[in-house]
Amino acid sequence: MTDELSTRAVHAGEPRGPGSPSSPAIHTATALESFDDPGALGDPEALAFVYGRHGNETWSALEAVLGDLEHARGLVFASGLAASFSLLMALTEDRARLLVPQEGYWGFRELAQMLTSRGIETVAVDGADFASVEVELSRGPAVLWGESPTNPTLRVLDLRGLARLAGRHGARFVVDNTTATAALQQPLDLGADASVYSLTKASSGHSDVLLGAVTTRDTTLFERVRAWRNNAGGIAGPFEAWVALRGLRTLPLRIERQSKNALEIAEHLRRHPRVRTVHYPGFDPSTAALASAQMPLGSGPLLSFELDGDGAAAKRVVAASRIIRAATSFGGIESSWERRARWRGESAPPSLIRLSVGIEDVQDLKADIDAALLAH
Numbered sequence: 001m002t003d004e005l006s007t008r009a010v011h012a013g014e015p016r017g018p019g020s021p022s023s024p025a026i027h028t029a030t031a032l033e034s035f036d037d038p039g040a041l042g043d044p045e046a047l048a049f050v051y052g053r054h055g056n057e058t059w060s061a062l063e064a065v066l067g068d069l070e071h072a073r074g075l076v077f078a079s080g081l082a083a084s085f086s087l088l089m090a091l092t093e094d095r096a097r098l099l100v101p102q103e104g105y106w107g108f109r110e111l112a113q114m115l116t117s118r119g120i121e122t123v124a125v126d127g128a129d130f131a132s133v134e135v136e137l138s139r140g141p142a143v144l145w146g147e148s149p150t151n152p153t154l155r156v157l158d159l160r161g162l163a164r165l166a167g168r169h170g171a172r173f174v175v176d177n178t179t180a181t182a183a184l185q186q187p188l189d190l191g192a193d194a195s196v197y198s199l200t201k202a203s204s205g206h207s208d209v210l211l212g213a214v215t216t217r218d219t220t221l222f223e224r225v226r227a228w229r230n231n232a233g234g235i236a237g238p239f240e241a242w243v244a245l246r247g248l249r250t251l252p253l254r255i256e257r258q259s260k261n262a263l264e265i266a267e268h269l270r271r272h273p274r275v276r277t278v279h280y281p282g283f284d285p286s287t288a289a290l291a292s293a294q295m296p297l298g299s300g301p302l303l304s305f306e307l308d309g310d311g312a313a314a315k316r317v318v319a320a321s322r323i324i325r326a327a328t329s330f331g332g333i334e335s336s337w338e339r340r341a342r343w344r345g346e347s348a349p350p351s352l353i354r355l356s357v358g359i360e361d362v363q364d365l366k367a368d369i370d371a372a373l374l375a376h
């Protein structure tokens, strides 16, 4: 019998038995004693414990949990984008077309754009529009990069449907699962070849570490991604891995509370006279059933809303909160918000505020929001 995810998050990878520590050590050694000829160390598992760029026991402790949460194997990286980069390099070894989400993480779309001069053709697609995705998939071997819920308008895409489309056209399918996290959404079960994460967000959850990860059940892909990590060197620091592991242990607990708070606030905002629209997974009737099937345990910490006003009004509201921090990033235990249109290249409407809901008392948060909305 397999334990439930919240149990596995707490116990996965832990050593048991007399003298075994309840928390892993932070291993900082860059070289480990070894007598074999490194040339003979064909096995990457063996090589991992010879030199620090190839492996580290503190990463392994974190990777054991990341892998376990998705019944897969995990690889940890210096950041979400370092993870995305190595995964992208591995997947484009035998294909040169990349379909990126039209509404997807800005940094990744910039990275993809930078790679066009290296022969990778990048096309932005709307993952909700299957017909146009299919047209692009039929143009040659591709990598389809998905992100759901989208950010910042929290649209829910049919990941199982996209995986089928990709499969039919011989494409590889990746899901950036940063927003939902493995606690709410399991892309590999829905047919993705790999999940990619910025652990910087809700997975670590305390806004104190930059880190990323790739998870996959495909052994060949795993080894290619690891080879890119080994040789491109986007490795995690042992301390950062330790901090992220500490956070990951409480992910199911945090995300449950954050989802509950976020839903209550989203419903509150929906009734608010100064709010024009609220975006939250499950709110759009056309994808409500899909949202509850794909993310059955909750819709996550992130929501966004458009004020009945202009960008300047949204700026005043963001600046007026007492509890909610005015900051980018999301997924932490502390609530934060920002006006998205302040970012270059962001297509969000001028009055859209993205709110990441934390674990504070929800009545306090609602009172803070109501008071800030008076600045409108």
Ligand SMILES: *Cc1c(COP(=O)(O)O)cnc(C)c1O
Pocket: 079, 080, 081, 082, 105, 107, 108, 147, 151, 176, 178, 179, 197, 198, 199, 200, 201, 210, 211, 212
């Ligand atoms: C933040 C983020 C990234 C990039 O992660 P870093 O850890 O900042 O490199 C990638 N994808 C999504 C969806 C993100 O939110």
